[in-house]
Amino acid sequence: MQRWLYQQLVPEARASGISLLNLIIVGLVLLSFLFLALETEPTLNTKPEWARLFAVFNVTVVIIFAVEYVARIWVAGIDPQYRGLGGQLKYVTRFYSVADLMAFLPELVVMLMGGGGSLLVLRVLRLARLIKIARFIPAFDALGAALRRSSSQLLTSLAVALTLVYVSAVLLYFVEGLGGHHQEEFASIPRALWWAVATLTTVGYGDVYPVTPLGRFFSAIIAIAGIGVVALPAGVFASAFSDELKERRERGTRL
Amino acid sequence: MQRWLYQQLVPEARASGISLLNLIIVGLVLLSFLFLALETEPTLNTKPEWARLFAVFNVTVVIIFAVEYVARIWVAGIDPQYRGLGGQLKYVTRFYSVADLMAFLPELVVMLMGGGGSLLVLRVLRLARLIKIARFIPAFDALGAALRRSSSQLLTSLAVALTLVYVSAVLLYFVEGLGGHHQEEFASIPRALWWAVATLTTVGYGDVYPVTPLGRFFSAIIAIAGIGVVALPAGVFASAFSDELKERRERGTRL
Amino acid sequence: MQRWLYQQLVPEARASGISLLNLIIVGLVLLSFLFLALETEPTLNTKPEWARLFAVFNVTVVIIFAVEYVARIWVAGIDPQYRGLGGQLKYVTRFYSVADLMAFLPELVVMLMGGGGSLLVLRVLRLARLIKIARFIPAFDALGAALRRSSSQLLTSLAVALTLVYVSAVLLYFVEGLGGHHQEEFASIPRALWWAVATLTTVGYGDVYPVTPLGRFFSAIIAIAGIGVVALPAGVFASAFSDELKERRERGTRL
Amino acid sequence: MQRWLYQQLVPEARASGISLLNLIIVGLVLLSFLFLALETEPTLNTKPEWARLFAVFNVTVVIIFAVEYVARIWVAGIDPQYRGLGGQLKYVTRFYSVADLMAFLPELVVMLMGGGGSLLVLRVLRLARLIKIARFIPAFDALGAALRRSSSQLLTSLAVALTLVYVSAVLLYFVEGLGGHHQEEFASIPRALWWAVATLTTVGYGDVYPVTPLGRFFSAIIAIAGIGVVALPAGVFASAFSDELKERRERGTRL
Numbered sequence A, B, C, D: 001m002q003r004w005l006y007q008q009l010v011p012e013a014r015a016s017g018i019s020l021l022n023l024i025i026v027g028l029v030l031l032s033f034l035f036l037a038l039e040t041e042p043t044l045n046t047k048p049e050w051a052r053l054f055a056v057f058n059v060t061v062v063i064i065f066a067v068e069y070v071a072r073i074w075v076a077g078i079d080p081q082y083r084g085l086g087g088q089l090k091y092v093t094r095f096y097s098v099a100d101l102m103a104f105l106p107e108l109v110v111m112l113m114g115g116g117g118s119l120l121v122l123r124v125l126r127l128a129r130l131i132k133i134a135r136f137i138p139a140f141d142a143l144g145a146a147l148r149r150s151s152s153q154l155l156t157s158l159a160v161a162l163t164l165v166y167v168s169a170v171l172l173y174f175v176e177g178l179g180g181h182h183q184e185e186f187a188s189i190p191r192a193l194w195w196a197v198a199t200l201t202t203v204g205y206g207d208v209y210p211v212t213p214l215g216r217f218f219s220a221i222i223a224i225a226g227i228g229v230v231a232l233p234a235g236v237f238a239s240a241f242s243d244e245l246k247e248r249r250e251r252g253t254r255l
Helices: A002-009 A020-039 A048-076 A084-092 A095-102 A105-112 A120-134 A138-149 A151-178 A189-200 A213-230 A232-251 B002-009 B020-039 B048-076 B084-092 B095-102 B105-112 B120-134 B138-149 B151-178 B189-200 B213-230 B232-251 C002-009 C020-039 C048-076 C084-092 C095-102 C105-112 C120-134 C138-149 C151-178 C189-200 C213-230 C232-251 D002-009 D020-039 D048-076 D084-092 D095-102 D105-112 D120-134 D138-149 D151-178 D189-200 D213-230 D232-251
Strands: none
Touching (some): A020 A048, A020 B189, A084 A095, A105 A120, A138 A232, A138 B151, A151 A213, A151 D020, A151 D232, A189 D020, A213 D151, A213 D189, A213 D232, A232 B232, B020 B048, B048 B095, B105 B120, B120 C151, B151 B232, B213 B232, B232 C151, C048 C095, C048 C105, C151 C189, C189 C213, C189 D213, C232 D151, D002 D020, D048 D095, D189 D213, D213 D232
C-alpha cells in the first residue's frame, strides 16, 4: 500500500509521465484557481447557491490537500534519505513540502476557528498551490535555469531599456507637461513614465498620449527607435528559455 | 471524359500546380466567404437588390458544389483503392469528402424545404468550405506538423504564459480592485484577467487600465517583464511552422 | 563637361558612395516630401506666407527636376548602349527614366496651363519621386529580392494568418454581434473583421472590443494563441530581407 | 590613502566587479533619478516637508559629487598618462570627466548664487549623471558598438520603414481625410503620420483610427503587411546588440 502510494505520489518514482493520483491533484489545483477567480466575482458570490458551492469546494480541497500532505510524509520514508525522525524533519522543511503545507494549513486553521475561509490573505496564500503543480512540470524549473544562464545579458538589456523609458519620460514631461497644453497626464515625470512604459511596450492603452505636434514628433521617434530596445530583455529571456528547453530535450531530461 | 475530369479534380493526379477547374473552385470558395461576410452586414442585407444577389449566389454555389461532389465520387473510381462499392464507401467517409458534403448539403436541404438558406447554423457550416481549399494548400497540413513537432515546448511555454497572466490578474485585483479606487473593471479576478490578457499580449484596447500609482507601478513591471513570456508560445509555434516549411521545401514536398 | 556630369549623375559611374549632385537631388526629394506633407496641413496652407513658400518651392523643384531630366538624357550617350536615337529611346523608356519624367512633367504641364500645381492627383504623382531616391539605395532593390526568395513561405503564412483573422471575426460576430449585447461594432462579419485585425496585430485601438464574458473569453484565447500566427508573414519577410542584406554584404554588393 | 582611493574610484584598477565606493555612487545616481522624478510631481512638491526633503537631498548629492570630482582628479595622477599639469588637463577634458563636472557644477553655481536648484535647465543637466553610471556598465558601451556594426543594415531598414510610414499616411490622408467623413485627425499628411506611426508600431493609442469601410480596409492591409517592416530596424539593432554582448562574453570582456 505504502509502496503503491509512493509510486503514485512521488514523480521521481516514475520513468516518465504523470501518475493518475498526481493528475487528479493537478486538476484539483487548476480547479481551485478557477474557483478562486469565480469566488471574487460580485455577480456570483452574492448569490447564496454559488456562495454555498464555493464554501463546499474550499472545504473539500483543504481536506484533500491535508490528507495528501500526511500521505506524502508517510510515503517519503521509502526514500532512504527521508527515513527516521531526522529524515522526516528534512522532508517537511523542503521547499515543496512547505508549499504543500501552505496550500491548506492557513485555511484549515481559519475554518476550525469558525472563519469562512474567504479572508483576503488566505486567498493569496492559495497561490502557493502553483508550486504543487510546478513539481510536475519540470519546465518551470527551466525558467530559473534560463534566468541564471542569461542573467548578465538580461541585466544589461534591462538597464538599457529602463534608461530609455526614463529618458523618454523626461523628454515628454518637458514637451507635453511643462510646454504644450500642460496636459495633466504629463504633469510630472512619474506620470510621464506611465506613458513611456505603455508606449515603449506597445501596449498603448490610450489613456495618455501626446497632443502637441512637437510631443507627437518626439513620441514617433521614440516609438520607432525604442520598441526594439525595450523588447530586448524579454527577447533575451525568451531565447534563453527556448535554448534551455532545447538542451534539456537533447540531454533527455523529462519535460 | 472521366480521365480528364480526374486530372482536373484530383490534385494528386498532377505533378505540380493546380488545375483550372480546382482554381475555379478555390475562387468560388473565397468568393463565398466574401459573400458570407457581406450577407451579415445590415446596411446591405436589408436592401432588396443585395438580398436577391445573395440568394442567387448561394443557390448557384450550392448547386455547383453538389455537382462537384457527385463528379468527385464518379472519378474517384479511377484510383484503384476507391473502386467498387467498398471503395466508394471508403471514399465518401474520408475527412475531405465529408467536408465536401457539409459544404452544400445542409443548405440544399433547407432550400428544398423552402427555407431561405440564411439560417444561422448554416452559415457556420459554410466554414467547412475552408477544408475544400486546405486540400490545395499543403502548408495547411504543415500547421498540424508544426503543432506536433513543438508540442512539448508549446505546452510548457503556454503553461508559463498562463501562470503569468493569472498571477498578474490576482495582483492587480488586489491593488486596483480591492484597494485603490475600487475600479469596477478590476472588481474580480475574472475581470482582472481580461486586463491581464489585453496588457500582456500588448493589445491594450484601453477599456481597462490601472489608475492608482501602485497599480501603475506593478502594471509597468508586469508589462516590461512579462511581454516576452506571453509571446513565447506564439514564438515557439511560429518558429516550428517556419522550420517545418523550410524542411518541406528542402525535401521537395509540393508547397 | 559631359563626362564630369556623367560622373556626377550616374551612380554606376562611381565605385562607391554617392556624388555631391546626386546627394543634393536626394535631399531635394526628401525636402519635397516634407513640403508635400506640410502643404496639406490646414493650419499652414491657409496662411498666405506659407502658401507662397509652398508655391515657390514647388516651382523650383519642378524646374530643377526638369533640368536634371534633360541632363540625364544628354549624358546617357556616354554609355554605348544608350548612344544614337535608338539608344536614347531605350533610355527614356527605362523604368527609372519614366519615374524621373513623372516627378515633374504633370506638375509642369499644369503650371504652364495656369493651374496652381496643388491638384490632388498631382500630389500623389509626387510619390514617384521615391523612385528617384530608390536608385541610390540599392537596398530598396533588396526588398524585391526578399519578396521573391520568400514568396512561397510568405503566401502560405499569409493564407494561414488571413484564415485565422476570418475565423476569429466569424466567432466574435456570433458571440458579440448576434448574442451578447448586440454590439453595433460586431453586428456583421465585415465589422468584426476590423476588430480581428486590430486585435491580432496587437494594435488594439480600443474602438471595438468584446464586452460579454463569453466574448472576452474567446477573445483572450484568440489573442494568446493567434498573435504569433498573424505576425508570421511579417516575420518571414523580415527574416528574408535580413538574409538578403547579409548575403549582399558578403558578396560585396554596394549597399 | 591615494592608492586606496584609486583602487576604489577607478574601475580599471580592479580585475572584476565594482568597488564599494563606486557602488555607493551608482546608488546615489539612481536615487537622484528617483528624486528628480518625484520632485516634478505636483502632489508632492507642493507639500513643505517634501520640498525640504528634496532641497536637502539635492544639496547633499551636489556636495558628494563635487568631492568625488576633486578626488578623482587627485587620484588620476597615479596613472602615468594623467601625471603632471598636462596629464591633469588631459584628464579633465575627457568625456567622462566633463560628465562628472556637469553632474554637479551647474547646480552648485545656482545654489551659491542663491537659486533653489530646481531650475528647469538644471534638471535636464542631471541626466548627465547617467554617464557616471555608464562607466560601470561596459554594456552601455556595447550599445555604440552595436550601432556601428549594424549601421548599414540599420539605415536601410529604417529608410524602408519610414517610407512605409509615409506612404501609409498619404494613403489614409486621401481616403479618410479628403474622402470619407473628413475626419479632423486625418485632415493633413502630418496628422495622418501620427496615425501611421501609432498603427505600424502597434502602439494603437486609439486617439486616431479610420472609420470609413475603405479606410479600415486599407488600414487592415497596412497593419498586416507593414508591422514586420516597421519592426525591422528595431529588430536589426536588437540582434546586433545581442551579438555584440555574446562576442564580448566570449572574448572575456568584463560585462
